[in-house]
Each structure stands twice: as C-alpha cells, then as structure tokens.
Amino acid sequence: MNKEHLISVSKDVKKNIIEMIYEAKSGHPGGSLSCSDIITYLYYEKMNIDVNNPKYNERDRFVLSKGHAAPALYSVLAEKGFFEKSELKNLRKIGALLQGHPDSKNIPGVDVSTGSLGQGISNAVGMALGLRYQKNPAKIYTILGDGELQEGLVWEASMAAAHYKLDNLVAIIDYNGLQIDGNNEEVMGISPIDKKFESFGWNVVTCDGHDYEKLHEAFNKISEVKGKPSVIIAKTVKGKGVSFMENQAGWHGQAPTLEQKEKALMEIAN
Template sequence: MTIDYNLLKEKSTVIRRHIIEMLYESASGHPGGSLSAADILTTLYFHEMKVDPQNPKKEDRDRFVLSKGHAAPVVYAALAEKGYFPKEELYRLRKVDAMLQGHPDMKGTPGVEMSTGSLGQGFSASCGMALGGKLDKKDYRVYTLLGDGELQEGLVWEAAMSAAHYKLDNLTAIIDFNKLQIDGPNEEVMNVDPITDKFKAFGWHIIEIDGHSFEEIIKALEEAKSTKGKPTVIIASTVKGKGVSFMENAVEWHGNAPKAEEKDQALKELGGEAND
C-alpha cells in the first residue's frame, strides 16, 4: 500500500484546527490531550482502519474506542473529516440537544463504538470487543487510546491482565504518553513509570514510538498486526497541546477552552481557518 504522508499531515493539521475552533465555540473542553493524539487518530482513520462512514455498523469493520473519553474533540474531528456526519456538527459541541457532547455517546454519534468518560472503562470494553471477535472468528481489529494518567486506574490493569490471558492479538492499545494530567506532571501526581515494564509483566507485546511521527505510527501498527498470541501496546511519546506553541507542555490547557485571541493565534500557527 502506498502511504500518502502529505495527506496524513494535511488531515492532522485540519483536525487540530477543528479542535481549536470547536472548543472555542463550546467555551469548554479539553484541548491538550486532544491535540497530542491528533497524529495517532489521523493515522488510524486515514490509513489503517477498515471502516465505512456510509455503513458505520458494518459487521467486519475495525473498531476504535477512545478510553480517555474527555479527548472526544479529536475523535469528533476525525469522524467528521472521514464523512460520518457533517462538519457543521463540530461547532455545536456541548450545546443542548447537539449530537456531540463532552464525552463520546455511542447511541447519538455515528462512528462512536463505546460511550466513555469514566477512565479505564473504554479499555475494558475494547477487550470485550476483541474477545467477541475471537469467539465469532471475525478478522476485525480493535484499537483503543488511553491517556497516560489513565494508567493510574486499577481497572486498566484488570483489563490488561484479561487481554493477555485470552491472547487478544487482535487488540492494539495505544498510550498517549504526554506526561501531563489535569493536576500536573504524572510523576508528581501518581507516577505511572515504568510503563514498558508494567505491560511486559502483564504479558503484552511492547512498542515504543514517537507519537507524532507518521512513519513510526504506521510501522508500529504493522508490527502489532503481525504479532500473534498476545495483545500489543504502543507507547506513543507525545507533546500535550502539540501544534500550538502556548499550549504545548502546559498543564493549564488540559481542560481550558481558548478565548477569541487565543483561538486566532492558535489557528494562525496551524496555518489557516479550521473549517475549509
């Protein structure tokens, strides 16, 4: 398969611009962890996953679960760009009776596989989806994105143990390892390191990458598909707020929406309007 890196770069930039504008319109939400995951979601939806926006419930589709549900804007932006729903819906984020709420709703949003928000539960659900695929002898794959702060949840490790026990090699977990959470650096709030050793002890195949390198993301996803007998976790080192200078590595942008001047500066840095 020919890889169009220019397309991936363009899509990730548009997705980041969508994130900024939709959060400005909603006046609430989570920019930092949405921006850090944009390159990962771009690669999944525009290169890797077998999905059909015209048939969101197609039986043999690949599944994506956003376990860190507060980063919903990055998923909404990717789904809109993929054609699951009109892009105009993005700018109604968190409005009363809008399709897109602060956390993903599988009953209200085409393309959302699992309602998430309580950290750790999305990861557990993805394990169930992967196990169901195994039992039904289906060849779809399941992908789930976790925040690094989310690894502080005990439920995560119950799911990790279960996935290894059932040899869910059709499951790939991706850690958005941006090293920050709402209260500060992970190492100060509740240190999650060493992530690699923890997942290895739980029986997972480990891959460590730069989460902003499309080449490394794609190579890791290929390695995950070729790994048999155990699930794979991709530990993707990322920058919180990636792409917007004043948001990068700034914990205060975990859950604050930009004001007008901040929105304009962010869009300028990202190269133009978000809804073109």
C-alpha cells in the same frame, strides 16, 4: 502511506479542535491535540471502516478510552464524512449531536460511549474477546491517556487481555507526561510503562506519536504478532501544534479566548 496527505488532514483536525472548544467555551484542548495525529493515522491509514455503513459487522472498532479527548475523535469522524462538519460548532450545546464525551447511541462512527477513565480499555477487551468467539476478523484499537494508567481497572483489563491472548486488540498510550493535576510522575508515578505491560504479557512497541513514519513502523511491527495483545507507547506533546499550549498542564481542560484561538489557528496552519 501518503505522509503529505496525513499531515494536511492533521492540520484540519487540529484547527477543528480549537474552533470547537472555543465555540463551546469548554473542553479539553491539550489532550485532544496530543492524540489527534494518532487518531488521524488510524482512520486514514490503518482501520477497516465504511463511512456509508458505520455498523458494518467486520469493521475495525475504535475505543477512545480517554473520552474527554472527544473533540479529536469528532473532528476526524467529520473529516471522514460520518456526519456533517457543521455539527462541530455545536459541541456541548444542549440537544446537540456532539456532547463532551463520545456517545455510541447517537453519533455515527462511535463504537463505545466513554468518559469514565479505565472503562474504555475494559470495553475494548470484552469486544475483542467477543469478536474472537464470533470468528470475526475485525481488530479493536483503543487509545488511553497516560494519567489513565493510574486507574486500577486498566490493569485488570490488561491482565485479562493477556490471559485470553487477544492478538486482535491494540492499545495506544497517549504518553504526553501530563494530566489535570500536573506531571504524571508527581501525581502518581506510572513509569516504567513498557516494563509494566511486558510483565502483564503484552507485546510492547514505543514510538513518536506525532511522526507518521514512526507510527507506520510501529503498527507494522505489531501486525504479525500472534498470541498476545499489543500496546504502542506513543510519546506525544500535550497541546501539540500550539506553542502556548504545548507541555502545559493548565491546558488540560480550558477553552481559548478569541485572541488565543486566532493565534492557535495561525500556528497550526503554518
């Protein structure tokens, strides 16, 4: 693992997120920044993908179950070369390639259209089961928001994943502790996440979602697990990298002003 390269890429990814949402005057910066390091790690270090052949049958699949964090995914896909970076500035514009939530029909590199919370992991479970029947060695990776765990569908899918012993499925929880209405535990308590998944039959690992060495260790721990799905509970910071956005629920779905954008870009660069 080239940690320095990942850190460099992650800064570009975060800067793209801020620029995109500023230009769109709409979007979700807080949750995009909190999961961007995880997505960067997956695409640059972990996943078997082919930019020149996005539909390669034995590729690993990624499902952004928290679809509102699309700017993070779009930024990484553009940095990897799935489409031109110039597309980023057109986020959410009528007729543009990149809309507010991922669109698998039109965007190269997007495997599942998401946005309705809970449905991403459900798709991921079905995909993992289908790949097993096809004897396809590919893995499915899906990122969920912590507030998303309040959706009942998440737990139906989790029960099914354990029942079918889907060891080709890895879920990552973007555990930043906040959602649109405030603190998770005040809106609807989700703790203890680890014990809940363990009781459903999952292999559980917890790590720092912004430390690439810790992420690497976590993924190495689950790589040899057989007979059950794995979940990585990644402890993250909403708005990571931008001081005035960090740990602020108000930045769940708000675009920065020009002054805020410039300050954010400067902080990320440093």
